[in-house]
Amino acid sequence: MRRLYDHIDLRVRSLPEARPFYEKLLPALGFTRDVGIESWLQFETADTGGASEFFGVTESPLHVANECRIAFWADSTSEVDRLAEIVVQAGARNVEGPGYYEGHGYYAIFFEDHSGNRLEICHRLEGAR
Numbered sequence: 001m002r003r004l005y006d007h008i009d010l011r012v013r014s015l016p017e018a019r020p021f022y023e024k025l026l027p028a029l030g031f032t033r034d035v036g037i038e039s040w041l042q043f044e045t046a047d048t049g050g051a052s053e054f055f056g057v058t059e060s061p062l063h064v065a066n067e068c069r070i071a072f073w074a075d076s077t078s079e080v081d082r083l084a085e086i087v088v089q090a091g092a093r094n095v096e097g098p099g100y101y102e103g104h105g106y107y108a109i110f111f112e113d114h115s116g117n118r119l120e121i122c123h124r125l126e127g128a129r
Contacts, residue, residue, distance in 0.1 A: 007054045008070060012115040015041060015059035021113055022057050024090035028083055029072050029121075031055050065116030074123045077107045083121045084109040092119075 012018040022041055023034075031043035031054065041057040074080045077098075084098045092111035098121075100107050108122035 005053065007056060009056045009058060010070070010117060011058055011060040011063040012113065012117065013059070013061055013063050014114070015039070015057065017114050018057055018059075021090045021092070022055075024086060026055055028086045029055075063115055065112070065118070067118070069110075069118040069120055071108075071120040071122050074121050077123050077125075080107055080109060080121055080123050087111050087121070 019041055022043070026043040030045055032046060033044040033052075035042040035044055035054070039059070042054055044052045044054040046052065072083075074083060080098050084095075087109060088095060091114070093114065093116075095109065095111045097109040098107060099109075105125040106122065107125070108120055110118070110120045112118055
């Protein structure tokens with residue numbers, strides 16, 4: 001299957017403040033390899049013999065979060081629940097869920113990082129849009 005994206009480069013106000021949160025969250029989501037770039041936080045997916053998808057976090061002291069949301073896929077509602085525990089333990093803010101939304105086919109947890117960036121972990125039951 002072809003890749004659908006290459007990377008996410010997210011801005012935060014303070015990298016030292018964001019680092020513990022993302023160091024717990026990203027490996028749980030499957031970004032398991034910490035690249036260790038100075039002045040960055042970057043986790044990649046497992047090596048597949050070529051370039052891998054990655055999630056990078058960069059400090060931008062004047063960053064202002066907006067209404068954009070990054071949603072991560074979970075394979076089941078129980079996986080959403082497992083990841084929700086990690087999200088809470090990592091110190092997420094404004095946590096909503098997990099639970100069903102948009103009828104009964106969309107199961108998700110919504111939350112924010114310390115800079116106010118909106119994130120989500122979701123699972124759609126078969127047939128749900």
